[in-house]
Amino acid sequence: MTALAAGFGTGLSLIVAIGAQNAFVLRQGLHRDAVLPVVAICALSDAVLIALGVAGVGAVVVAWPGALTAVALVGGGFLLVYGALAARRALRPGDDALRAENGSAGSRRRAVLTCLALTWLNPHVYLDTVFLLGSIASDRGPLRWTFGLGAGLASLCWFAALGFGARLLSRFLARPSAWRVLDGLVAVTMLVLGGMLIAGA
Numbered sequence: 505m506t507a508l509a510a511g512f513g514t515g516l517s518l519i520v521a522i523g524a525q526n527a528f529v530l531r532q533g534l535h536r537d538a539v540l541p542v543v544a545i546c547a548l549s550d551a552v553l554i555a556l557g558v559a560g561v562g563a564v565v566v567a568w569p570g571a572l573t574a575v576a577l578v579g580g581g582f583l584l585v586y587g588a589l590a591a592r593r594a595l596r597p598g599d600d601a602l603r604a605e606n607g608s609a610g611s612r613r614r615a616v617l618t619c620l621a622l623t624w625l626n627p628h629v630y631l632d633t634v635f636l637l638g639s640i641a642s643d644r645g646p647l648r649w650t651f652g653l654g655a656g657l658a659s660l661c662w663f664a665a666l667g668f669g670a671r672l673l674s675r676f677l678a679r680p681s682a683w684r685v686l687d688g689l690v691a692v693t694m695l696v697l698g699g700m701l702i703a704g705a
Contacts, residue, residue: 514655536671542619547663557637580698587694
């Protein structure tokens with residue numbers, strides 16, 4: 505139980521931060537668009553990456569630094585494009601941004617693809633899950649998988665709360681100005697992270 509709690513706390517401390525993935529999940533939850541698949545993708549992706557880290561894959565990948573550089577360049581470019589789109593929505597909001605009904609099949613596909621890109625093209629995800637959590641888990645010896653399970657549960661709880669709990673703010677976000685502020689914050693977050701990734705590549 506101690507290892508499980510330690511993994512839960514460590515995992516939660518790493519993912520509860522303003523980032524591209526969290527900003528996207530929050531917006532999907534507020535818009536009530538493809539929330540379940542988005543939350544599932546984020547939680548399952550983290551579970552896979554945490555398992556790889558606990559299994560020791562992080563140490564192997566460190567031997568090829570070019571991999572992180574390539575991911576940083578591609579991921580940074582994607583974040584810049586997504587940030588520009590969010591900035592455009594903030595400057596020119598449309599009526600579709602204010603509707604709360606479930607998205608169409610097309611918007612659901614776009615949400616899934618965007619979520620996959622934000623998750624798997626983000627080098628910080630690998631650093632946090634594969635390398636950092638993996639290295640911390642290795643100190644737990646035979647309890648490292650229990651530690652990893654706790655970290656995976658933290659990810660599931662966080663993304664579920666972020667995606668489905670965002671509906672509590674739906675009344676506040678009925679105002680167009682609120683959506684403009686949200687998209688503005690998302691745009692700034694994406695553009696800054698994208699620039700930092702490319703600059704540090």
